Amino acid sequence: MVKEENESPNRPDNTAFTQQRLPAWQPMLSAGIVIPGFVLIGLAFIGIGVALLITSRNIQVLELDYTGTEQNSPCFQCSDPDKQNCVCTLQFSINRLFEGPVFFYYGLSNYFQNYRRYGVSRDDGQLYGDLSYFKEPYDQCEPYRYDRNKRPIVPCGSVVNSLFNDTFRLFQIVNGQQKEVPLDGKGIAWWTDYNIKFRNPTVTPLRNAFNGTVKPLFWPRPAYELDTSDPANNGFINQDFLVWMRRAALPDFRKLYRRITEGDYTNGLPAGNYSLEIAYNYPVLSFNGRKMVVFSNVSWMGGKNEFLGIAYLVIGTLCVVMSVVMLIVYAKFKFPEEE
Amino acid sequence: MSSFGLHCARKKEPELERKLRANDRQYNLSFKYATNAIKTSKYNFFTFLPLNLFEQFQRIANAYFLFLLVLQVIPEISSLSWFTTVVPLALVLSVTAAKDATDDINRHRSDNHVNNRKVQVLIDGKLRSEKWMDVQVGDIIKLENNQFVTADLLLLSSSEPLNLVYIETAELDGETNLKVRQALPATGDLGDDVSKLAGFNGEVLCEAPNNRLDRFAGTLAYAGQKYALDNEKILLRGCTLRNTEWCFGLVLFGGPETKLMQNCGKSTFKRTSVDRLMNVLVLCIFGFLALMCSILAMGNYCWELGEGSAFTLFLPRQNGHRAAFSSFLTFWSYVIILNTVVPISLYVSVEFIRLGNSFYIDWDRDMYHSRSDTPAQARTTTLNEELGQIKYVFSDKTGTLTQNIMTFNKCSINGKTYGDVLDRTGQRLEVNAHTETVDFSFNPLADPRFTFHDHALVEAVKLEIPEVHAFFRLLTLCHTVMAEEKKEGQLSYQAQSPDEGALVTAARNFGFVFRSRTPDSVSVVEMGRQRTYRLLAILDFNNVRKRMSVIVRSPEGKLSLYCKGADTIIYERLHRSCGKLMDVTTEHLNEFAGEGLRTLALAYKDLDEDFFLGWQRRHHEASVAPHHREAKLEQLYEEIESDLLLLGATAIEDKLQDGVPQTIEQLSKADIKIWVLTGDKQETAENIGYSCNLLSEEMNDVFVIGGNSPEDVRRELRNARECMKPGAAEDCAFLPATTLGKSARAIADEAVNGDFGLVINGHSLAHALDGSMERDFLRTACMCKAVICCRVTPLQKAQVVQLVKTYKRAVTLAIGDGANDVSMIKVAHIGVGISGQEGTQAVLSSDYSFAQFRFLQRLLLVHGRWSYLRMCKFLRYFFYKNFTFTFVHFWYAFFCGFSAQTVYDELFITLYNLVYTALPVLGMSLFDQDVNDAWSFQHPRLYVPGQLNLYFSKMAFFKCALHSCYSSLVLFFIPYAAVAQAARADGRDLADHQSFAVLTQTCLLFAVTLQLGLEMSYWTAVNGLFVVGSLLMYFVVTFTMYSNGLFLVLPSAFPFIGTARNTLSQPNVWLTIGLTSILCILPVVTYRFLLILLRPTINDKVMFKARQAKASPPPLPRRTRIRRTSSRRSGYAFSHAQGYGDLVTSGRFLRRPAQPRPSALAHAGRAASAFSPLGRSAGYSPTGRAQYVKAREVEVTSLQMYRTVGDDAREPPR
DSSP, X not given: OOOOSSOOTTSOOOOTTTTTOOOEEOOOOOHHHHHHHHHHHHHHHHHHHHHHXXXXXXXXXXXXXXXXXXXXXXXXXXXXXXXXXXXXXXXXXXXXXXXXXXXXEEEEESOOTTOXXXXXXXXXXXXXXXXXXXXSOOXXXXXXXXXXXXXXXXXXXHHHHTOOOOEEEEEEEETTEEEEEOOBXXXXXXXXXXXXXXXXXXXXXXXXHTTTOBOOTTOSSOGGGSOSSOGGGOGGGOHHHHHHHSOBSSSXXXXXXXXXXXXXXXXXXXXXXXXXXXXXOOOOGGGTOEEEEEEXXXXXXXXXXXXHHHHHHHHHHHHHHHHHHHHHHXXXXXXXXXX | OTHHHHHHHXXXXXXXXXXXXXXXXXXXXXXXXXXXOOOOOOOOTTTHHHHHHHHHTTSHHHHHHHHHHHXXXXXXXOOSOTHHHHHHHHHHHHHHHHHHHHHXXXXXXXXXXXXXXXXXXXXXXXXXXXXXGGOOTTOEEEEETTOBOOSEEEEEEESSGGGXXXXXXXXXXXXOSEEEEEOOHHHHTTTTOHHHHHHOOOEEEEEOSOOOTTOOOEEEEEXXXXXXXXXXXXXXXXXXXXSOSEEEEEEEEOGXXXXXXXXXXXXXXXXXXXXXXXXXXXXXXXXXXXXXXXXXXXXXXXXXXXXXXXXXXXXXXXXXXXXXXXXXXXHHHXXXXXXGGSOHHHHHHHHHHHHHXXXXXXXXGGGOBTTTTBOOXXXXXXXXXXXXXXXXXXXXXXXXXXXXXXXXXXXXXXXXXXXXXXXXXXXXXXXXXXXXXXXXXXXXXXXXXXXXXXXXXXXXXXXXXXXXXXXXXXXXXXXOOEEEEXXXXXXXXXXXXXXXXXXXXXXXXXXXXXXXXXXXXXXXXXXXXXXXXXXXXXXXXXXXXXXXXXXXXXXXXXXXXXXXEOHHHHHHTBOGGGHHHHHHHHHHHHHHHHTTOEEXXXXXXXXXXXXXXXXXXXXXXXXXXXXXXXXXXXXXXXXXXXXXXXXXXXXXXXXXXXXXXXXXXXXXXXXOEEEEEOSSOHHHHHHHHHHTTSSXXXXXXXXXXXXXXXXXXXXXXXXXXXXXXXXXXXXXXXXXXXXXXXXXXXXXXXXXXXXXXXXXXXXXXXXXXXXXXXXXXXXXXXXXXEEEEOSOOHHXXXXXXXXXXXXXXXXXXXXXXXXXXXXXXXXXXXXXXXTTSXXXXXXHTOSEEESOTTHHHXXXXXXXXXXXXXXXXXXXXXXXXXXXXXXXXXXXXXXXXXXXXXXXXXXXXXXXXXXXXXXXXHHHHHHOOSSOHHHHHHOGGGGHHHHXXXXXXXXXXXXXXXXXXXXXXXXXXXXXXXXTTOBOTTSOBOOBHHHHHHHHHHHHHHHHHHHHHHHOOXXXXXXXXXXXXXXXXXXXXXXXXXXXXXXXXXXXXXXXXXXXXHHHTOHHHHHHHHHHHHHHHHHHHHHHHHHHHHSOOHHHHHHXXXXXXXXXXXXXXXXXXXXXXXXXXXXXXXXXXXXXXXXHHXXXXXXXXXXXXXXXXXXXXXXXXXSOXXXXXXXXOTTOSOHHHHHTTSOHHHHHHHHHHHTTTSOOXX
8 A cells, every 4th residue: 555645634743742752851760869869968958957057056045034924033013914114124144245236036925916817907008008098997907996986096906906015225234334235226127018018198297197096095106106216217117016017927926126236236245244124015914925035146047046957957867867778678679670 | 412401491381282284384383383493502692601600600619619709708707818719710610611602602503504404395386495494394395315304204205116215314313224214105196296295285183292213193184084194104303315316294393392302311421430539539528628627616616715715905806706606707717718628620620631631542643544544533531531441341343343344265166275375385375465466357347356366266267167167156146145237347236244245256256247136037247158047046044044045047947056054054964975075175164264264165956847846836835825934934945955065165254453363462461351242143253252362272261151041041151150260159249338339239350260251142141131140140251351242232232331330340441333332332431433434323422433443452551541640640649739738727727826817828829729830730641651652552561550540549549638748747847947936137037927928838839849740750841841830930920929019009919018039038948948848758759769669560660661671662573363273163154134035036126226326425435345235233123123124225335425425514413
């Protein structure tokens, strides 16, 4: 039978795709790949793990709990919920230079900022400076939407209402004198938060925008007076406020409070005695929460993080061990080549 | 078809009887009968959206998502934004809607096409061409040859004698043979006289529209007379007029009221076992979802009681929600969040993958048959993966295993064999395409297509050896073939059985040309001389006689009886003097049979004039005898067919299709059991069984079940079983019942020692299929390697398939080519039609079709296996990725007060399935292959895992879930531990929710992508592009969505602004991603590697080999036809149907000259052989009538020619 030159249109095309003959790489879990791969990955992980661990070890961290539930705690008297405007002082000492820049965090535990209904209880329209939401806040803000007199709360919602309001002053005790350590409250929030995501209404002065509204119930001062020292750090772009609004993923969290970068402390906190003056306002005892302050410095990979280093070491070691096991099994069984 | 359910259901008050008057539209319109317009489309422009949506929401997955959507509207519950559900749902709905719309547009088109067909209608005394849809009840219409019948008609008159018309009813009942309808003489007299017809005012009173195809009752009142109407006078819509120049009919039922339309119920919808498993799994998932949600709701209850009741200072509970109510809301909130375990995109993806894999079948050049120009076709796109799980193949024989072409291959004349080609040393040579063929140019009447290789036979004819001449004379005279000579010297034969055609054609080429016949004569050209023999009697063939004889008087006046028949039968009637010749011929017969040839013995005898006259007189008496006519005739036949002189034997090759033995061998290596179900008789079937390797001499035993009573059959079956497996218990072992199955309990497979075959004939099969014995039969049959059922009716074919389907938890495939295979094709899980042989009935009802049986091995071993592999890989991975995705939420619940807080960004949740992970897994399921097709053929055992459901089962699903559980633990707790107290490099805290979300979702995406990489064993460039592209896409989309620009455009929609930048720039984030990725795949790699080493599967072994070989394996060695010497004897070679000698002598079917063929169609005919075998379905008239009596008059060739040409034009009767 002579084959015709011009093929019938019914005959399928002879392409690699239609005939399922596309060139392909067919990897297989062969001993030649898996065992050396495991060794390599294991060694790499061990290397990274060691580096991480060393780095992490070099980071200094100082954690101070000031919840005040214990009798001997300086803040014990402040933990009484009836007590208003209580101030307590925490004494601590540093025995070697706490290298700068030092970051000053506050930490809360057993605090469910990640509770869904807590999280949605905010009005992004308000926070974006949209005045129309000032009159009628978002309904998810309940019960912090209107006050008893039906006046709209701005900013509304649980997240805003629960703004952390303890304040701290740090003093170095030099020769028995308290020398205040300057705390830098700038640059603690994300750039995108205070430049784009949050906005004050374009009304000057800012307080006029809040006419007819009331401040959140728990707040001592209205939003436009959050930072009395710096008019530009007020309203919705107040950095403490922004840090709080970026709610935590987990019930135990810490948030950046201040940076210690100025004056005599550019290089860090020198060894010596310090006292931390705490304006104790924020109640946590009702839900068994705890409060703490943390001083820490950072490395290229961030703050102290032992976990990553250890995890890398463990996994790396596991890889190496497994590769040895595989090698033994392989040597014993080989690949059956009979048949 | 399904659309008809709707259509038919919409009925007004039931019509009890129908009254109509011909040519009186006014009168008929008063009854408001349906016109002839049909509507199979479901929607129009305006109803499409509501109706289609309504239908789609009837699917459980869609309804579920709609329910979720409703939940999301409730603010107390809504834990996700509406778009997370709406976007996927909208996508799924619109894809399906688009598909439905295109389908419906096609239906509209086909409706329009059918409705706008033209037909001649008698209106106002004139014939006018009208559209079908304008035809009304009571109209008289004129049909012409090869036209479709417009509506259900009462036949009035026709061009043919006796007012007959011939119709083909293939579209109604699948029978390819023609049927006859006859008009009442009273109306038949109207003829084609238009004025008379216009004046016809008969009134019909008949039954109301119904779906009974075989019955019709009514009366016609005309000219003061009343005539009864029955089915014989009705032409049904869907039939085609054949071999009838014209006919007139009165429209009784139109359009939707026609029997065809009333019959189109819902066609059965086949589902694959993976489908069924998937449904079960989805139900399980629903249960699992409910369980998870309950656990979390309970967790919420406890949390509310403990922590929550304390944590009210900053999070006041509205209206003082109590814990119980809160946990109730939480339940529903988690139903929303965890909805991704019930993947809506699963069904769409599965359909898509199947579609892709179906295209591969359509595109496969190796399944394209160039001689018939037929590519393989996947007619169903929903069954692909089941092709990889076939355990039982039920095959038809004729036209499927064999070509249904008989060739005269060898013969033995007077003790000498002809047909073998010998070389100089006397060694037998293999006949191939290059072997020199015999030149028949000396004979102008020879059939050019006939080939023969042995020159000795021609020489013998030319030498005028009397035995050789007698031999061929017998072949020219003793048959019931019809000859047709359209042009001088161009003969074509129409034979009842292809064997006869082959014999007559052989004789024709050797110079004994059968030219024409009349009821009492046969004209032949013997070696160039025209001779006419008087045909005195035909002693016809039947199943008992197994022989036929003719008594002829030669032009010289010599009386002779020529007889051909099964050798055993003939031998009993030979003259004593033939003893020596008998021995030699027996040897030859054994030799022929050993080669799988079909043999006949030929004998003759000269008759004494006086004796014959006496016999003839008695014959005449017997044939009119009132009692015991059959027995008397039989006795007379016996009397005259005695003392015959043996002439020799013929051997006909029932040509197997190419590659059939190899295919069968391959399939049986793949543990596929092949059952041949054939209408042929036992010897024939057995023979073919041997020649196609199904049965072999090496088998320990081949059991033949031939009992005629139930007891015999039962005993034979038990004996066979006892023989195969001594002590086989009387009761069969059942497999444990499936939890959800409502079907009968499955019978376990039983192992036997050795290979056995089973042959069972029709009678015994009827008993064996009886309810009380079917399990016995099934057990015995399933212990055998090969099963051949002979003399099976179409219904029994379906019953056998159904039996296996019922009691064996196995996937069945039926393959056939004829209308008689339709039933089994429909019953089996997968039906395969062989196209291009015997009409298109089998193909039209099949799921897959191709031209040659041998393509079956490619369909199963390559396409089926890959499809199954791909589908299983897809499902495993799909469940894995979705479970992993979802379980992370579950773990997170324990840290967020069970508040239904999501871990990921909502945008990520929306796009995860649709964008980020869709293409890589689709790529895998469209391209993946473990080893290429050549290796698949080399190692048919690769097919076995599919039969055992190894790749995807409940167990595999459970493993997936466990694996996901592990991965999600890693994916939640590693980031948790890594960032809980971590700070960024610039000192800011890292553990805010948005950063955590970005970190976890990135980890997740890396982990599932790596896992996919592990699953994928065939990385094409496309796969690489999909995988890398999807990851890149994630970053591009994430950075875009979290960009300042988009936030400024729509602040409320993009709360995650800046998170990507701020988070993904941190080194410890990337360290965490690396850690989770490695930790996710490390155990998998270890486990798989060890598994390959310790317990390698067949796939691993072959993959390893393929890797070693790198190059493709050498092509399969072509097996040469095994020559067997065997004592088996094939005494067959008649079609098993009763012969039609009666017809030949009655002269009834010679009344009409054959129709000239339409020349336009002449080129496409299957004029491959001069004789045209009648559709085999002729033998299986379900009504028991001898259909072929009428069908004889049909020119089968042109009929089938029409079909090949006309298929495209024909509208499916939707």
